[in-house]
Amino acid sequence: MNSQQVDSISGTISTSIKGDETIISNKTNDKYLESNNIIEGPPKDKGYAWVILVACFINNLFSFGSTSTFGVFQVYYLKTLFLNEPAEKISWISTVCLSCTFCGGLLASPIIRYIGLRNTSLLGTVIATSGFLLASFSTQIWHLVLTQGIIYGLGCALLVNVSLTTASLWFDKHRNVAIGIVTGGGNIGSLLLVPIVTRFISFSTIDWAFRTLSILYFVFTGVCGFLIRPRVEFKPPPSVIDFSMLKDPVAIMIFLSGMIMQVGYNAVVLYFPSNLVDIGVSQTTASNLIMVFSTALFISRISTSYFSKRLGEINIPIVFQAITAIIFLTMWYLSSSFSVLLAFYILFGFFGFSFFALSSVIVAKYYPEEKVSQLNGLLYLMMGLAILIFVPSTEVIFQKHGNRTSYKPVILFSGVSYLITVFTLIALRILVKRNNPNFKKALQQNST
Numbered sequence: 478m479n480s481q482q483v484d485s486i487s488g489t490i491s492t493s494i495k496g497d498e499t500i501i502s503n504k505t506n507d508k509y510l511e512s513n514n515i516i517e518g519p520p521k522d523k524g525y526a527w528v529i530l531v532a533c534f535i536n537n538l539f540s541f542g543s544t545s546t547f548g549v550f551q552v553y554y555l556k557t558l559f560l561n562e563p564a565e566k567i568s569w570i571s572t573v574c575l576s577c578t579f580c581g582g583l584l585a586s587p588i589i590r591y592i593g594l595r596n597t598s599l600l601g602t603v604i605a606t607s608g609f610l611l612a613s614f615s616t617q618i619w620h621l622v623l624t625q626g627i628i629y630g631l632g633c634a635l636l637v638n639v640s641l642t643t644a645s646l647w648f649d650k651h652r653n654v655a656i657g658i659v660t661g662g663g664n665i666g667s668l669l670l671v672p673i674v675t676r677f678i679s680f681s682t683i684d685w686a687f688r689t690l691s692i693l694y695f696v697f698t699g700v701c702g703f704l705i706r707p708r709v710e711f712k713p714p715p716s717v718i719d720f721s722m723l724k725d726p727v728a729i730m731i732f733l734s735g736m737i738m739q740v741g742y743n744a745v746v747l748y749f750p751s752n753l754v755d756i757g758v759s760q761t762t763a764s765n766l767i768m769v770f771s772t773a774l775f776i777s778r779i780s781t782s783y784f785s786k787r788l789g790e791i792n793i794p795i796v797f798q799a800i801t802a803i804i805f806l807t808m809w810y811l812s813s814s815f816s817v818l819l820a821f822y823i824l825f826g827f828f829g830f831s832f833f834a835l836s837s838v839i840v841a842k843y844y845p846e847e848k849v850s851q852l853n854g855l856l857y858l859m860m861g862l863a864i865l866i867f868v869p870s871t872e873v874i875f876q877k878h879g880n881r882t883s884y885k886p887v888i889l890f891s892g893v894s895y896l897i898t899v900f901t902l903i904a905l906r907i908l909v910k911r912n913n914p915n916f917k918k919a920l921q922q923n924s925t
Contacts, residue, residue, distance in 0.1 A: 542666015577630025773826025
């Protein structure tokens, strides 16, 4: 999540550049352009494209980076602010925010179609900033669910989707790398924002932590919003989701993999810093270690995107998910040593996010272009619903079976979820070979 994470929204709109847009492929000749009165627009992969890349990177730096600070807030909520409140009740703050960030992307397409990319980006800035500002005056859990959860989550969803869409429009040859850089902005953002939030909570108040985030968010994403523009005239397709895909066995395996993995991923994001505090690590140190996790996540995101063409975009998650399940059920479950847990945190950052990073690549590679945006939209809707269901369920397990002191039931539940995704991804690979006509085409492209 973030970083729900996150990143994971990258596929929802990033490939939604077909339909009504007037972008023409590099293979289109000048005669076709003239006969159809279509302006080719500025060149891709150079010139203003690099300005767009920086603007989109900064937008995601603050959007997903701010979401990465939720681990810091979660520790403060559990250990200080809402010490006597049930854990499952507190969980609704982050649950609603993550769900709105995933599912809110569905609103981005019609809004972009109506007011354009730049205005949608600026609207997202205003909404998200308002959410943080209002959260600074919140004193009850339901206040934070509304402000930090719904309002900020929806604003973040708009801004993230605009950034990923715009980057896709301006890059062709380097599109995968560009999207990887943009989505990796959230990991870099956590390196900058986590220590800021931690310091304000430790030496000032949580109110000023929220206000500082709102000021930084407004200034930086507001400036970048004015830099956002499409390369040529752009309107998203009117149809965002095709529910007939729920009958496609390949799509079902993609959905199941994304949904089930949410259990394990969000358990680490929300509970691991708190677990460190319980073994004697200070809240400040536990919060700062989120930066170490984010660094490993960023390295993994870039490296898996780069090596996916050579090693296979389905093969990498199969292996990485298996490794993640093993370290869950051994290193985190069996040890309370700080050094072992720190090693787990770093390894999880590298191995635990591979499907999020590559899901949009899998969809784009094995499905026709006209189906990509709809399938991605449905995938992230499913993952948002999974967060809404499984995060509170995990809190119940922590509260009822772990008595709010033992993390072993949560770890076991989460480790098994990663193990299950190994089998759903193996099934996905088998089904792709058997049922998807694009698979042979992809193999031919890889061999050339």
